Amino acid sequence: MMEELAHHILDIARNSVEAGATRLEITVEEDTQSGVLRFVVGDNGPGMPEHVRRRMLDPFFTTKSGKKVGLGLPLLQMAVQRCGGHLEVSSAPGQGTTVVATFPYYCWDRPPLGDIPRTVVGLLAGSDQVDLCYRHVYNGQVFELDTVEIRLRLRGIPLQTPEVLLWLRQHLAESINNLCGGGEDGQDRLARRAG
Ligand SMILES: Nc1ncnc2c1ncn2[C@@H]1O[C@H](COP(=O)(O)OP(=O)(O)OP(=O)(O)O)[C@@H](O)[C@H]1O
Numbered sequence: 704m705m706e707e708l709a710h711h712i713l714d715i716a717r718n719s720v721e722a723g724a725t726r727l728e729i730t731v732e733e734d735t736q737s738g739v740l741r742f743v744v745g746d747n748g749p750g751m752p753e754h755v756r757r758r759m760l761d762p763f764f765t766t767k768s769g770k771k772v773g774l775g776l777p778l779l780q781m782a783v784q785r786c787g788g789h790l791e792v793s794s795a796p797g798q799g800t801t802v803v804a805t806f807p808y809y810c811w812d813r814p815p816l817g818d819i820p821r822t823v824v825g826l827l828a829g830s831d832q833v834d835l836c837y838r839h840v841y842n843g844q845v846f847e848l849d850t851v852e853i854r855l856r857l858r859g860i861p862l863q864t865p866e867v868l869l870w871l872r873q874h875l876a877e878s879i880n881n882l883c884g885g886g887e888d889g890q891d892r893l894a895r896r897a898g
């Protein structure tokens with residue numbers, strides 16, 4: 704079971720990598736005033752033909768060989784529906800794929816955001832070919848990290864060097880923490896208020 708939105712993000716972004724995308728754009732948007740948490744995963748992959756798009760939410764549908772089920776999108780759909788949010792997937796051949804999942808911010812059934820740095824670093828560690836832009840927006844304040852810029856600054860040192868990945872993870876954790884004022888997830892805040 705997926706208890707963290709970060710796990711869903713990882714799953715959706717893996718779909719992009721598996722489809723052959725070379726550039727991912729991941730945005731997490733938290734708006735505590737309007738009470739919305741949204742994440743967007745966009746890719747420059749091949750996009751889905753109509754017959755795939757039609758069945759992408761069917762758990763017994765996958766285009767991947769050696770698999771009998773395709774659970775990434777159906778599980779996200781379930782998580783979204785459980786708390787009255789919504790899921791939008793735009794995808795067409797030659798136009799890439801964009802997945803937008805919108806959740807009510809204050810809802811007991813919403814999974815907590817979870818470990819975003821781990822997700823981002825996990826994606827980068829898993830494939831050399833991929834560049835990624837991560838944006839986090841918290842009540843209008845923006846943090847952004849683009850691996851294209853980081854690669855330039857590394858002057859040829861591979862992004863996948865363990866020390867670099869470790870630095871990235873720490874940098875992301877600190878930056879998101881600072882942005883969100885102590886890094887306390889809204890769900891934690893809700894729990895603390897109740898407890
Ligand atoms: N970003 C994408 N680009 C192209 N096709 C995609 C993308 N995301 C999903 N798909 C298509 O939708 C299908 C269903 O995706 P889903 O994540 O639900 O299952 P899966 O990836 O096949 O299996 P699992 O997620 O359980 O490993 C995929 O098999 C693939 O054909």
Ligand SMILES: [Mg+2]
Nearest residue numbers: 714718775776
């Ligand atoms: Mg999948």
